Amino acid sequence: MTVTQLERRVFAIAILFVLLLFGFAALAVNQFHVGLPTCLTSVKPFQKGELITHAPNHYEVHYVARMWRFEPEEVTVPAGSIVDVYVSTPDVTHGLILLGTNLNLMAVPGVVNYARIKFDQPHVYQVLCHEYCGLGHDRMAATLRVVDAATYHSPKPSPPPLATIDAGYRLLEEKECLSCHSLHADADLAPSFKGIYGKTQTLGDGSVIAIDDAYLRESIVHPSAKLVKGYDDVMPVPTATDEEVEQMIQYLKTTK
Amino acid sequence: MTLSNEHAMEIEPGLRRMLLIEIVFPMILLILGIYHGLLQVLYRAGIIHSSQFLGLEYFQGLTLHGVVNAIVFTTFFAVAFGYAVVRHYLARPLNMTVAWLSFALMMIGTLLSAAAILSGKATVLYTFYPPLRAHPAFYFGLVLVVVGSWLAFFNWLPPYFAWKREHPGEKIPLAVVGIFAAFIVWLIATAPVAVEILFLLIPWSMGWVGTVNVPLARMLFWFFGHPLVYFWLLPTYVMYYTMLPKLCGGKLFSDFAGRLTFLWLVLYSAPVGIHHQFTEPGITDTWKFVHAFFTMLVAVPSFLTAFTMAASMEQGARQSGGRGLLGWWKKLPYLDKDRWLFSYLFAGLFIFIFGGVTGIINASYNMNNVVHNTAWLPAHFHQTVAGPVFLSYIGMSLFLAASLTGKQIKFPAWNVWVPYIWTLGIMIFSTGLFIGGAAGEPRRTNLGVSYSDPHSSLYHPEWHFGDIMGCVGGIIMTIAGLMFFVVFFATLCGQTARKGALDLIVSEPYHDERVPAVQSFTPWLAAAALLLVIAYAPPLTETIRSQFPGARGYSPHSPLPVNVEPNH
Numbered sequence: 069m070t071v072t073q074l075e076r077r078v079f080a081i082a083i084l085f086v087l088l089l090f091g092f093a094a095l096a097v098n099q100f101h102v103g104l105p106t107c108l109t110s111v112k113p114f115q116k117g118e119l120i121t122h123a124p125n126h127y128e129v130h131y132v133a134r135m136w137r138f139e140p141e142e143v144t145v146p147a148g149s150i151v152d153v154y155v156s157t158p159d160v161t162h163g164l165i166l167l168g169t170n171l172n173l174m175a176v177p178g179v180v181n182y183a184r185i186k187f188d189q190p191h192v193y194q195v196l197c198h199e200y201c202g203l204g205h206d207r208m209a210a211t212l213r214v215v216d217a218a219t220y221h222s223p224k225p226s227p228p229p230l231a232t233i234d235a236g237y238r239l240l241e242e243k244e245c246l247s248c249h250s251l252h253a254d255a256d257l258a259p260s261f262k263g264i265y266g267k268t269q270t271l272g273d274g275s276v277i278a279i280d281d282a283y284l285r286e287s288i289v290h291p292s293a294k295l296v297k298g299y300d301d302v303m304p305v306p307t308a309t310d311e312e313v314e315q316m317i318q319y320l321k322t323t324k
Numbered sequence: 325m326t327l328s329n330e331h332a333m334e335i336e337p338g339l340r341r342m343l344l345i346e347i348v349f350p351m352i353l354l355i356l357g358i359y360h361g362l363l364q365v366l367y368r369a370g371i372i373h374s375s376q377f378l379g380l381e382y383f384q385g386l387t388l389h390g391v392v393n394a395i396v397f398t399t400f401f402a403v404a405f406g407y408a409v410v411r412h413y414l415a416r417p418l419n420m421t422v423a424w425l426s427f428a429l430m431m432i433g434t435l436l437s438a439a440a441i442l443s444g445k446a447t448v449l450y451t452f453y454p455p456l457r458a459h460p461a462f463y464f465g466l467v468l469v470v471v472g473s474w475l476a477f478f479n480w481l482p483p484y485f486a487w488k489r490e491h492p493g494e495k496i497p498l499a500v501v502g503i504f505a506a507f508i509v510w511l512i513a514t515a516p517v518a519v520e521i522l523f524l525l526i527p528w529s530m531g532w533v534g535t536v537n538v539p540l541a542r543m544l545f546w547f548f549g550h551p552l553v554y555f556w557l558l559p560t561y562v563m564y565y566t567m568l569p570k571l572c573g574g575k576l577f578s579d580f581a582g583r584l585t586f587l588w589l590v591l592y593s594a595p596v597g598i599h600h601q602f603t604e605p606g607i608t609d610t611w612k613f614v615h616a617f618f619t620m621l622v623a624v625p626s627f628l629t630a631f632t633m634a635a636s637m638e639q640g641a642r643q644s645g646g647r648g649l650l651g652w653w654k655k656l657p658y659l660d661k662d663r664w665l666f667s668y669l670f671a672g673l674f675i676f677i678f679g680g681v682t683g684i685i686n687a688s689y690n691m692n693n694v695v696h697n698t699a700w701l702p703a704h705f706h707q708t709v710a711g712p713v714f715l716s717y718i719g720m721s722l723f724l725a726a727s728l729t730g731k732q733i734k735f736p737a738w739n740v741w742v743p744y745i746w747t748l749g750i751m752i753f754s755t756g757l758f759i760g761g762a763a764g765e766p767r768r769t770n771l772g773v774s775y776s777d778p779h780s781s782l783y784h785p786e787w788h789f790g791d792i793m794g795c796v797g798g799i800i801m802t803i804a805g806l807m808f809f810v811v812f813f814a815t816l817c818g819q820t821a822r823k824g825a826l827d828l829i830v831s832e833p834y835h836d837e838r839v840p841a842v843q844s845f846t847p848w849l850a851a852a853a854l855l856l857v858i859a860y861a862p863p864l865t866e867t868i869r870s871q872f873p874g875a876r877g878y879s880p881h882s883p884l885p886v887n888v889e890p891n892h
Contacts, residue, residue: 082627086620093689102690104602106609135883160455160878163697167764170693174604177538178872181605198697198766202880206770244883304882
């Protein structure tokens with residue numbers, strides 16, 4: 069016996085249908101250049117997040133996705149520009165989605181990802197990590213601002229430096245303290261460093277203490293000794309010499 | 325017509341006992357799995373604003389939800405159902421030493437992994453995510469579960485070959501073809517993940533090597549990750565093809581369609597895994613395109629199945645007096661308490677329409693940019709694995725448990741409604757997640773502490789509606805799940821009504837063509853091997869040759885690498 073004609077038809081229609089759908093995807097690649105990331109061996113994984121200007125309407129952003137923030141946290145480009153987005157991770161796997169666009173990239177350890185995007189209109193975009201990367205994943209976000217070209221190119225006062233680049237600051241960055249402790253507003257992963265020296269802190273047991281050298285030293289060397297109210301005992305002990313600890317404390321005195 | 329006893333077969337007490345434990349044990353774990361599913365929607369809707377609840381962290385719960393529901397429950401059920409089919413259709417006793425050994429390995433493995441997850445040392449989700457590092461017990465446990473399931477399959481080979489010798493020229497029973505296809509797909513799938521676990525993850529988790537090659541580990545994982553879903557689906561398809569027609573009072577429209585579907589999945593379920601990696605670096609887009617093409621072809625048997633099931637149901641309904649172009653739909657046993665298994669299979673088939681369509685969207689190469697890692701994805705796969713697969717698995721678990729113990733189904737009215745309430749829940753849940761996902765809402769994220777928290781600077785009010793829908797749907801699914809557990813455990817605790825036996829529902833074919841191309845596994849296995857080489861040899865070679873620098877291990881709790889002890 070043979071297969072019924074009805075079934076043959078169904079089978080043929082199913083194959084033609086999926087080939088048609090695949091044809092649409094292929095057409096989008098061929099005609100509209102909507103592609104997928106490919107294997108990039110020429111760019112080595114990088115540790116420094118930055119915005120590079122190639123031309124007034126051509127930029128390159130190097131995003132470093134790390135536990136649990138993007139560097140740079142804020143990028144501004146003029147409308148009408150083409151932006152080459154590279155993303156690299158020094159620690160675990162992350163994701164990068166630019167909400168409201170089709171820019172959707174994975175950041176995989178050991179290899180750099182890349183996509184190009186063109187921004188036509190001014191808009192404030194949010195960049196989110198959309199791949200599980202540990203405890204702080206749920207808050208890992210950054211901002212990409214597309215501003216009017218005229219505004220972008222008009223001279224503007226340079227923003228005040230966030231922090232004096234001194235030895236203490238470099239150490240806080242190197243030891244990954246700044247991954248959780250912010251120098252700006254309150255971050256909920258760990259207590260903020262903003263204006264920390266001399267202020268009072270409520271501890272988990274309800275007691276209130278003044279933040280001085282001794283407290284800061286103890287909190288760096290024995291993070292579990294005194295826990296700030298509302299925070300868990302999750303901070304790893306950084307490897308630092310006494311001198312380095314001292315430099316960090318000196319810097320923390322200046323974070324107004 | 326009643327469901328039971330028509331094909332009941334007395335079996336060895338040892339096998340009966342093992343099947344019962346294999347069905348009941350994962351059902352108990354499933355309570356934990358469903359509880360963590362409920363917590364997920366509560367967190368994501370912003371009802372829980374915390375990184376943990378009742379002692380378990382969000383991602384710990386998500387790991388449990390994935391491992392229990394998608395790996396442990398499915399594998400235990402597939403093994404138990406496979407034993408039932410093989411014993412029933414091939415009518416030969418099985419080697420019980422191997423059977424118990426296989427069961428023991430799976431059980432110990434499950435307990436090891438569960439201990440690692442519950443103690444907070446394996447919060448890496450079921451997809452592993454190196455370089456996040458889990459305790460070795462987690463990886464060893466999963467290896468044991470897989471090896472145990474392999475042993476079960478090997479145990480079915482001697483009766484299979486003996487049957488073939490004694491029935492020269494006869495067609496292999498359709499259900500056996502389906503179950504063997506499922507376990508061939510499982511063997512193909514688990515080989516690469518075994519390489520990943522044994523050669524990459526365990527040596528690194530034990531501290532024998534300092535780093536892990538993440539791009540390679542990810543490619544090996546997804547080499548496993550997609551055929552895995554066909555391993556889940558094939559036992560469901562066996563129930564659709566061999567039981568659903570009979571439950572409707574009719575015959576299977578085409579025996580050939582069943583065989584072609586099963587063998588087609590052997591061929592195309594594996595060379596498609598890179599469609600999970602479309603947005604990843606380190607893989608040339610050409611290979612992504614090749615995998616996208618094969619992924620489209622793996623959708624073909626779903627269309628064939630949709631047609632064959634509709635034709636079979638129509639044939640059955642017309643036997644029961646159904647008339648007219650669409651009038652026959654009224655004659656299906658939607659709420660028939662005697663043929664209650666119909667509701668489980670039919671509801672799953674309905675949900676699968678949506679799961680299938682959205683699957684094609686995800687697979688469409690560049691279209692994936694819109695949805696990758698958004699809430700759209702869990703919406704899609706809950707309409708497959710938590711739709712047809714879950715409903716057929718729990719329905720068949722109840723059917724087998726009741727017939728093996730000779731118990732009468734308790735609360736039959738609840739029982740027949742469980743699948744429909746579940747369907748209502750999952751349609752609401754998935755629609756909510758589709759809406760959120762299309763707007764970029766991330767998956768695998770505790771929205772409750774950020775994007776769903778009005779006090780957070782990251783609050784996304786436009787995602788809230790979808791999250792609330794997801795939550796309402798999730799609560800309805802939980803209610804259906806609870807109703808099922810009541811029926812299941814009350815039935816098991818009830819009075820014995822008759823002698824326990826192995827019973828399966830067996831449909832006759834309406835068209836019983838004998839097409840030579842689908843009578844033997846051999847040509848399909850050869851073709852599958854060839855496709856695997858075409859699809860995976862180039863990208864694997866590329867990944868290995870690129871010598872990407874390795875990554876150190878990380879705990880999810882710290883941005884600093886885990887201290888790797890120097891070699892002792």
